[in-house]
Amino acid sequence: MKNTGLVTGASSGIGKELARIHAEKGNDLVIVARREDELNELKQELESRCNVEVYVIAKDLTAPDACQEIFDEVSAAGIEVDYLFNNAGFGGRGKFWEQKLEAQTGMIDLNVQALVKLTYLFLPGMIARKKGRVLHTSSTAAFMPGPLQAVYFASKAFVNSFSKAVAYELEGTGVTMTALCPGAVKTEFAETAGFSDNHSMFASGKTPRYTAEKGYAAMENGKLEVITEFGLKVMIKAGLPLTPDRIGMGQIAKMQSE
Numbered sequence: 001m002k003n004t005g006l007v008t009g010a011s012s013g014i015g016k017e018l019a020r021i022h023a024e025k026g027n028d029l030v031i032v033a034r035r036e037d038e039l040n041e042l043k044q045e046l047e048s049r050c051n052v053e054v055y056v057i058a059k060d061l062t063a064p065d066a067c068q069e070i071f072d073e074v075s076a077a078g079i080e081v082d083y084l085f086n087n088a089g090f091g092g093r094g095k096f097w098e099q100k101l102e103a104q105t106g107m108i109d110l111n112v113q114a115l116v117k118l119t120y121l122f123l124p125g126m127i128a129r130k131k132g133r134v135l136h137t138s139s140t141a142a143f144m145p146g147p148l149q150a151v152y153f154a155s156k157a158f159v160n161s162f163s164k165a166v167a168y169e170l171e172g173t174g175v176t177m178t179a180l181c182p183g184a185v186k187t188e189f190a191e192t193a194g195f196s197d198n199h200s201m202f203a204s205g206k207t208p209r210y211t212a213e214k215g216y217a218a219m220e221n222g223k224l225e226v227i228t229e230f231g232l233k234v235m236i237k238a239g240l241p242l243t244p245d246r247i248g249m250g251q252i253a254k255m256q257s258e
């Protein structure tokens with residue numbers, strides 16, 4: 001049976017690969033981002049390659065009514081969303097007070113508010129149908145404070161906390177919720193966040209396909225969270241709790257500033 005998936009941030013990176021994986025399994029899609037041309041290109045690719053239907057919504061998710069408008073448009077088109085991929089997000093490097101306020105609040109609007117709103121809107125339908133999957137693209141940034149990306153790291157801490165708590169509330173409903181926590185991934189993210197092309201963290205990063213596959217598999221298995229690299233998992237779960245805050249933050253700040 002087909003499961004329609006809605007993917008935010010499907011115009012590039014991890015979201016594009018999540019959409020591809022979902023379509024390759026024979027499922028229809030609603031794809032959302034601001035760049036309509038990229039979305040239409042992906043629609044063409046997936047409809048011809050995977051024999052599925054792809055519905056495009058070009059929308060800035062930071063606009064106050066964007067999520068409600070998406071929900072209304074999808075409902076009016078008679079589409080039931082079975083899988084929700086809250087993936088769109090961005091970061092920004094630099095000292096908190098030296099960055100533009102709009103960029104910082106925009107990060108909260110997208111990484112946090114849009115994710116909460118879309119979940120709130122689409123979850124009741126899934127619960128009523130007793131089936132559904134929600135995947136939140138979080139980050140390993142969720143597990144620690146992040147000097148020089150303070151708002152971004154805090155936004156991902158919110159995503160993990162929210163995702164796990166709602167996942168617990170969902171037990172027994174037939175709906176699951178998973179937080180995907182990648183380390184560095186080679187996407188447009190680095191440039192958007194103000195990192196140079198050859199920054200060491202991203203030069204050695206994983207591919208968006210690798211990351212999306214890890215997230216998709218964990219979501220299908222109903223996992224609470226997945227940290228996509230074994231070394232990072234050991235560091236986060238075993239090393240980090242024993243590391244004094246200032247030393248941990250010093251390492252994060254060094255990684256951001258290189």
Ligand SMILES: NC(=O)c1ccc[n+]([C@@H]2O[C@H](COP(=O)([O-])OP(=O)(O)OC[C@H]3O[C@@H](n4cnc5c(N)ncnc54)[C@H](OP(=O)(O)O)[C@@H]3O)[C@@H](O)[C@H]2O)c1
Nearest residue numbers: 009011012013014033034035061089139184185187188189
């Ligand atoms: N790359 C990494 O190293 C990394 C690591 C951990 C977690 N993540 C997380 O992974 C997720 C996906 O990022 P990515 O690495 O794939 O980066 P990306 O290639 O820059 O993709 C970001 C996506 O979000 C969309 N987006 C940005 N602002 C938007 C807005 N205002 N409204 C609607 N859509 C918007 C972009 O599309 P448009 O520009 O067309 O709107 C794009 O499709 C993010 O949540 C990010 O925090 C990334």
